[in-house]
Amino acid sequence: MNIASTEVVIVGAGFSGLAAARILKQSHIAFEILEARDRLGGRVYTKKFDQGYYLDFGGQWIGPTQDRMYALCEEYGVSFYETYNQGKNILDLKGKIKTYSGVIPKLDLFSLLNLDWVIRKLERLAKKIPMNSPWTHPKAQKWDHMTLEDFLKSECKTNSSYAVLRAGCETIFACDPEELSFLHALFYIKSGTSLDCLINIKNGAQQHRIQGGMQLLAEKISEGFQEDIHFNSPVKQILTRENGYTVFTSEREIICKQVIIAIPPPLLKEIGFQPALPQTKTGLLENYPMGQVAKCFLIYEKPFWRTQGFSGQSVSDENTPYQTLFDCSPSDGSKGILMGFSIGSRARNLFKLPKEEREKTMRKVANRYFGPMADDYLNYEDFFMTDETWSQGCYAALMQPKAWTSFQDAYRNSVGNIHFAGTEAATRWHGYIEGAVLAGEAAAEKVLQNLDS
Numbered sequence: 228m229n230i231a232s233t234e235v236v237i238v239g240a241g242f243s244g245l246a247a248a249r250i251l252k253q254s255h256i257a258f259e260i261l262e263a264r265d266r267l268g269g270r271v272y273t274k275k276f277d278q279g280y281y282l283d284f285g286g287q288w289i290g291p292t293q294d295r296m297y298a299l300c301e302e303y304g305v306s307f308y309e310t311y312n313q314g315k316n317i318l319d320l321k322g323k324i325k326t327y328s329g330v331i332p333k334l335d336l337f338s339l340l341n342l343d344w345v346i347r348k349l350e351r352l353a354k355k356i357p358m359n360s361p362w363t364h365p366k367a368q369k370w371d372h373m374t375l376e377d378f379l380k381s382e383c384k385t386n387s388s389y390a391v392l393r394a395g396c397e398t399i400f401a402c403d404p405e406e407l408s409f410l411h412a413l414f415y416i417k418s419g420t421s422l423d424c425l426i427n428i429k430n431g432a433q434q435h436r437i438q439g440g441m442q443l444l445a446e447k448i449s450e451g452f453q454e455d456i457h458f459n460s461p462v463k464q465i466l467t468r469e470n471g472y473t474v475f476t477s478e479r480e481i482i483c484k485q486v487i488i489a490i491p492p493p494l495l496k497e498i499g500f501q502p503a504l505p506q507t508k509t510g511l512l513e514n515y516p517m518g519q520v521a522k523c524f525l526i527y528e529k530p531f532w533r534t535q536g537f538s539g540q541s542v543s544d545e546n547t548p549y550q551t552l553f554d555c556s557p558s559d560g561s562k563g564i565l566m567g568f569s570i571g572s573r574a575r576n577l578f579k580l581p582k583e584e585r586e587k588t589m590r591k592v593a594n595r596y597f598g599p600m601a602d603d604y605l606n607y608e609d610f611f612m613t614d615e616t617w618s619q620g621c622y623a624a625l626m627q628p629k630a631w632t633s634f635q636d637a638y639r640n641s642v643g644n645i646h647f648a649g650t651e652a653a654t655r656w657h658g659y660i661e662g663a664v665l666a667g668e669a670a671a672e673k674v675l676q677n678l679d680s
């Protein structure tokens with residue numbers, strides 16, 4: 228067993244761990260990052276293909292009010308571009324296809340009014356949620372004991388408004404609404420500014436993409452401390468000693484004074500803590516599963532749908548496996564890339580099929596939307612983060628009903644000098660890359676404060 232010592236061990240080289248490391252490096256504090264995978268980025272993963280394109284299998288968009296992300300892009304000289312957002316969108320309900328422009332699909336008047344009313348109600352309720360302590364809201368008990376589905380079922384008065392809202396909510400929260408605490412849904416909306424901001428491309432969370440893929444930014448951030456990153460090093464055990472901690476991988480023991488843990492919450496259960504973590508934290512972990520999102524891609528010579536006046540965006544009920552489609556082509560349009568989000572039970576069902584069947588399924592959907600040119604694609608790819616040992620899902624872990632009121636902020640509280648980062652420790656932009664960065668930076672600040680005291 229190789230034994231080493233350092234001031235701080237950071238577990239996980241996703242954006243959160245890297246953001247923490249960046250601050251420690253600037254403050255001249257010695258650290259090691261232990262990363263289970265053989266790559267950086269975690270839930271951000273840009274795969275490059277020989278045919279000269281790349282796909283963002285994980286997080287890819289940034290948007291207004293994600294100030295740390297824009298600041299990091301500027302600092303590391305990484306450029307970004309506008310997500311393509313022109314032309315007609317497609318609404319696929321009950322097997323019928325309609326087109327519409329803007330954010331709200333074309334429905335009958337009563338459904339449209341109802342849709343607008345429910346969205347406004349969600350905005351109004353979310354605005355009042357205390358972002359740092361959602362469980363202190365006077366209606367917290369009631370809302371935390373309901374699911375998002377309970378809310379949708381009681382407020383949506385037509386099948387169409389329900390179907391559209393459900394597909395939208397599934398895309399935002401990354402789960403079936405039955406699986407989510409309504410209080411968590413409201414917290415998540417407030418954390419990401421507003422529902423309007425979460426839904427939109429223009430002036431919203433999907434406004435920009437990173438030129439070269441999101442993982443490029445992670446790589447740039449790590450350039451100043453590459454020698455401090457140990458890949459293929461899953462942390463197995465963390466032992467508390469008199470003056471600090473011993474962190475174990477299967478091959479190394481690292482003695483340190485403080486630890487930052489920046490991993491998806493369910494993976495905490497895989498690390499043996501001695502002594503065990505407090506019961507509030509372990510209890511929460513039993514009620515805090517990851518969301519489930521698959522990305523499916525058809526790659527074309529050109530984004531041909533643009534010349535037909537389509538944006539490449541769609542919303543669909545469960546007649547297709549994809550809640551939404553987006554145009555994810557490179558900024559110069561040198562390839563046409565259609566991306567389908569398959570989420571929650573739709574994703575679980577889709578990924579029971581072999582890859583050839585999944586490919587056929589997406590081709591058929593694209594053909595229904597954009598005609599026979601959709602059959603003439605170069606390649607199909609898909610990726611389900613749930614199948615990744617070191618993520619187990621995405622976009623983030625989700626509070627099940629009763630979790631907020633039972634466990635409150637147990638996840639993000641430090642235990643001694645073990646600090647918890649990762650996007651799930653963020654109050655602002657919780658679940659997003661911005662949140663991961665904010666939480667990583669906050670954990671690094673805690674380390675620095677402890678050193679000063």
Ligand SMILES: Cc1cc2nc3c(=O)[nH]c(=O)nc-3n(C[C@H](O)[C@H](O)[C@H](O)COP(=O)(O)OP(=O)(O)OC[C@H]3O[C@@H](n4cnc5c(N)ncnc54)[C@H](O)[C@@H]3O)c2cc1C
Nearest residue numbers: 239241242243263269270286287288462621649650659660
């Ligand atoms: C399909 C998909 C689409 C998304 N879209 C967006 C988007 O467009 N915009 C956006 O802002 N966000 C998006 N997200 C969410 C965003 O990617 C995450 O919120 C963010 O990347 C989380 O970063 P993190 O550092 O907290 O955790 P992670 O990225 O999960 O990093 C944790 C790291 O810890 C490592 N690890 C785990 N266990 C151990 C262990 N025991 N020992 C050592 N290392 C360990 C993992 O390998 C990983 O590298 C998306 C996510 C997915 C998957």
